[in-house]
Amino acid sequence: MLLALAVGAGVVDALSYLGLGKVFTANMTGNTVLLGVAVATGNGADAARSGVALGSFCVGVAAGVALTRTRRPWPRAVAPALWLEAAALSLLLVLWAAAGVASTRFVLVAAAGVAMGSQSAAVRGSDVRGVNTTFMTSTLMNAIARTVLRIRGIPESDEGPSLPAAAWVVYGVAALAGALIEHAWGAVVVAVPLAIVCAIALVASRAGPPHS
Numbered sequence: 001m002l003l004a005l006a007v008g009a010g011v012v013d014a015l016s017y018l019g020l021g022k023v024f025t026a027n028m029t030g031n032t033v034l035l036g037v038a039v040a041t042g043n044g045a046d047a048a049r050s051g052v053a054l055g056s057f058c059v060g061v062a063a064g065v066a067l068t069r070t071r072r073p074w075p076r077a078v079a080p081a082l083w084l085e086a087a088a089l090s091l092l093l094v095l096w097a098a099a100g101v102a103s104t105r106f107v108l109v110a111a112a113g114v115a116m117g118s119q120s121a122a123v124r125g126s127d128v129r130g131v132n133t134t135f136m137t138s139t140l141m142n143a144i145a146r147t148v149l150r151i152r153g154i155p156e157s158d159e160g161p162s163l164p165a166a167a168w169v170v171y172g173v174a175a176l177a178g179a180l181i182e183h184a185w186g187a188v189v190v191a192v193p194l195a196i197v198c199a200i201a202l203v204a205s206r207a208g209p210p211h212s
Helices: 002-019 028-041 044-067 076-099 105-124 137-151 162-206
Strands: none
Touching (some): 002 105, 028 044, 044 076, 044 105, 076 105, 137 162
16 A cells, blocks of 8 residues: 555656646655745745645645544554545546646645645554655665665564665656656546545555454
8 A cells, every 4th residue: 555655646746746837746855945946046936836835735744644543543544534635636637637737736736735745644644664655765765774774684674675665666667657647648647646545545444453
């Protein structure tokens, strides 16, 4: 599930950057840099897009955390946050396809930001540590650190380096695929992360307690 969510986030970041005006809606490290550069160079339009992405991501995180059912096991605990992400991606797809980008750009950026924020909140509730699906700096760092520790004979985690490394790889491959699809088909690319999130949310909603 985490790897599938990383695929969706990679696609969303690629389509946001290419289709919505050089803004990241999943990777807030890169988006914060873009915001700072836009302010420093006096580019108000770029600053506004990055600001909307940052604010909507924060709203998505807050809403996702608020919707998390803390007394239930993951992923069922975060099913409402995943459905919120699915709703935001649905809005992104429908509005982009129906009205285009020019007149709805900021709403589209906000919808993508809320989606990625709620996904981040859902992943935060997972028992798996060292893996993020919307930003890859710490995930890549954990993959490298765990590899070095394994070589030294002092494993830090039962999961080992393979899962963080895989998350980073699939995120990058998904970004490449998303960029290619966006160039050819535009808004249609949103259907990819939407399908992934809906499938995971459905499974999460039906997930029972872990077997002893």
